[in-house]
Amino acid sequence: MKRALAKEFWRRFKCHRLGLTGAMVVLLLFIVSLAAPVLSPYDPSYIDIKSILEPPSYEHPLGTDQLGRDVLSRIIWGGRISLMVGFVAVGIATVVGVFLGAMAGYYAGYVDTIIMRFVDIMLCFPTFFLILAVVALLEPSIWNIMVVIGATGWMGMARLIRAEILSVKERDYVLAARALGASHARIIWRHIIPNAMAPVLVAATLGVAAAILTESALSFLGIGVQPPTPSWGNILTAGKDSIEVAWWLSFYPGMAILITVLGYNLLGEGIRDAIDPRLREGRG
Amino acid sequence: MNPVVEVKDLFKHYQVRSSFWGGKDHVLQAVAGVNLSIMPGEILGLVGESGCGKSTLGRLILKLEEPASGQVFYKGRDVSSLSHRQMRNLRRDMQIIFQDPYSSLNPRRNIFDIVAEPFVIHKLCRTRTELVEKVTHILREVGIGEGQLYRYPHEFSGGQRQRIGIARALALHPEFIVADEPVSSLDVSIQAQVINLLLDLKNKFNLTYLFIAHDLQVVHYLSTRIAVMYLGKIVEIIDKNLLGQVPHHPYTEALLAAAPYPDPTRRQKRIVLEGDPPSPLNIPSGCPFHPRCPYRKDICTTDKPLWHEAGQRQWLSCHIR
Numbered sequence: 001m002k003r004a005l006a007k008e009f010w011r012r013f014k015c016h017r018l019g020l021t022g023a024m025v026v027l028l029l030f031i032v033s034l035a036a037p038v039l040s041p042y043d044p045s046y047i048d049i050k051s052i053l054e055p056p057s058y059e060h061p062l063g064t065d066q067l068g069r070d071v072l073s074r075i076i077w078g079g080r081i082s083l084m085v086g087f088v089a090v091g092i093a094t095v096v097g098v099f100l101g102a103m104a105g106y107y108a109g110y111v112d113t114i115i116m117r118f119v120d121i122m123l124c125f126p127t128f129f130l131i132l133a134v135v136a137l138l139e140p141s142i143w144n145i146m147v148v149i150g151a152t153g154w155m156g157m158a159r160l161i162r163a164e165i166l167s168v169k170e171r172d173y174v175l176a177a178r179a180l181g182a183s184h185a186r187i188i189w190r191h192i193i194p195n196a197m198a199p200v201l202v203a204a205t206l207g208v209a210a211a212i213l214t215e216s217a218l219s220f221l222g223i224g225v226q227p228p229t230p231s232w233g234n235i236l237t238a239g240k241d242s243i244e245v246a247w248w249l250s251f252y253p254g255m256a257i258l259i260t261v262l263g264y265n266l267l268g269e270g271i272r273d274a275i276d277p278r279l280r281e282g283r284g
Numbered sequence: 285m286n287p288v289v290e291v292k293d294l295f296k297h298y299q300v301r302s303s304f305w306g307g308k309d310h311v312l313q314a315v316a317g318v319n320l321s322i323m324p325g326e327i328l329g330l331v332g333e334s335g336c337g338k339s340t341l342g343r344l345i346l347k348l349e350e351p352a353s354g355q356v357f358y359k360g361r362d363v364s365s366l367s368h369r370q371m372r373n374l375r376r377d378m379q380i381i382f383q384d385p386y387s388s389l390n391p392r393r394n395i396f397d398i399v400a401e402p403f404v405i406h407k408l409c410r411t412r413t414e415l416v417e418k419v420t421h422i423l424r425e426v427g428i429g430e431g432q433l434y435r436y437p438h439e440f441s442g443g444q445r446q447r448i449g450i451a452r453a454l455a456l457h458p459e460f461i462v463a464d465e466p467v468s469s470l471d472v473s474i475q476a477q478v479i480n481l482l483l484d485l486k487n488k489f490n491l492t493y494l495f496i497a498h499d500l501q502v503v504h505y506l507s508t509r510i511a512v513m514y515l516g517k518i519v520e521i522i523d524k525n526l527l528g529q530v531p532h533h534p535y536t537e538a539l540l541a542a543a544p545y546p547d548p549t550r551r552q553k554r555i556v557l558e559g560d561p562p563s564p565l566n567i568p569s570g571c572p573f574h575p576r577c578p579y580r581k582d583i584c585t586t587d588k589p590l591w592h593e594a595g596q597r598q599w600l601s602c603h604i605r
Contacts (some may be wrong), residue, residue, distance in 0.1 A: 171387045172383075172384060172387045172388035173387065173388055173389055173390040175343075175348055175380070175382070176380065176382065176388055176449070176452065176453075177401065178348055179346055179348060179375060179378075179379060179380045180375060180379075180401060180402045180405050180406075180452075180456075181371075181372040181373075181375035181376070181405055181406065182401070182405050186405070190390075190393070190401075191390050194390075194392040195390065195391065195392055
């Protein structure tokens with residue numbers, strides 16, 4: 001985004017308290033994940049048989065699990081995984097969605113019909129079960145998960161950008177570019193896409209939250225990130241077996257997921273309201 | 285002298301889907317058989333009420349839309365027969381100025397980028413310095429100072445934006461410009477400035493304009509000839525000096541009577557047209573103006589009037605004139 005517009009954006013965003021809170025949560029998560037090697041008090045896969053299922057204490061602020069591993073360290077390292085899955089999956093979804101949506105919106109006619117019917121077909125699949133099936137067929141690795149989440153999450157993005165492009169392409173500056181003899185590529189990249197990206201940015205932010213949830217769910221079911229690599233989902237799985245004796249094992253990763261998803265959702269809403277006040281729903 | 289632009293039997297219609305479940309599609313006749321020629325150096329004013337197809341005609345001439353049938357000749361060359369590359373080159377010679385200065389500039393690009401785009405598209409500048417020089421030069425022509433080069437459209441007023449749009453259109457030194465209601469969304473005081481700017485630039489660069497407007501006074505002030513459009517058809521073309529002096533097409537007459545005149549002592553005959561303009565989805569038989577015409581005769585409802593020369597410098601299509 002260019003300077004003057006960025007200033008305008010910031011002026012509105014900083015008045016949006018919830019959005020600002022979300023931004024701070026997300027920023028904090030970023031810092032913690034990047035600094036994981038420094039911040040985490042223990043090696044997340046260091047097994048200490050002498051301190052199994054210890055409640056939160058000074059040495060282990062969030063307690064230990066069945067193998068005596070430090071829960072805080074595991075959550076910090078698990079945050080890295082969540083963040084990576086969230087961003088890569090949404091990145092894939094955005095690239096595919098924007099490309100197909102832009103084609104459909106700009107060229108209209110048959111191209112539009114074919115792409116949008118394909119979107120409809122994709123939307124008919126219950127996404128989560130599709131992911132389950134695909135991951136069950138392929139080996140459950142973190143890369144497979146990111147690709148699968150991305151490949152099943154682009155349809156909303158495609159619809160959004162198509163709708164936006166249908167409206168942007170009728171504006172006079174696009175006509176002016178055509179009158180000047182600009183190529184299709186130039187018109188799409190310089191004039192249409194930059195003006196159609198606002199809702200995509202919002203959808204992408206909200207998409208990160210959804211992708212993190214999906215990843216956690218898959219890991220919880222045991223077909224996501226495989227232990228011993230820590231992920232919030234698989235820490236939860238381990239926690240559920242001993243929930244009666246070690247509540248901290250399920251409570252803290254659960255809270256991590258909750259706060260992260262909430263943070264991204266608030267940030268997304270803040271961006272939406274700041275980017276374009278017209279997009280604001282149900283508020284004055 | 286050969287005309288710069290010649291339009292022959294131009295038609296354009298849009299399909300209007302009636303409902304999702306099919307049913308009868310309606311056809312909106314936007315331009316219904318227009319013949320027109322525009323001479324070098326002239327300003328042809330095109331007037332008519334909203335929705336009569338003025339803008340569509342302008343866009344068809346620039347090949348921003350494809351006609352259903354008919355031809356547009358630019359300096360004798362049929363525009364529709366040109367290859368992609370030839371058309372691209374031709375675009376340097378014909379440009380457009382838009383009505384709404386708010387939607388005609390891309391909000392995400394600064395003024396430099398916007399005005400530099402024509403040079404970039406046609407690869408006319410080898411170095412960045414050359415480009416900056418050309419852009420500042422053309423902006424100076426329209427009265428935008430160098431200090432504002434890297435500002436964004438939202439930092440300018442409507443009049444300034446319109447000037448920037450004019451600078452973009454003039455960048456490649458075109459010969460022919462379609463000005464699509466360039467002043468109708470501006471304040472009256474700014475209108476005068478922009479109109480005078482357009483006139484200055486016309487003299488300086490030897491331009492030919494198709495000036496689209498719905499304000500007869502603006503058109504009368506700056507045009508050399510005036511074309512009146514009604515429901516997709518040109519009903520009268522007349523020399524500017526004859527306007528109000530000779531018998532006109534009844535529609536032109538009504539337009540003239542409706543134009544406000546800044547003299548409270550002057551009383552003129554009011555002609556109030558009956559009814560609304562008919563929908564272009566359902567154009568009346570015979571003369572399209574007959575349901576609203578105060579001089580209607582039987583023949584008007586059945587036969588289409590012919591396009592004929594009425595005076596020395598006047599053409600019209602009407603049964604009674």
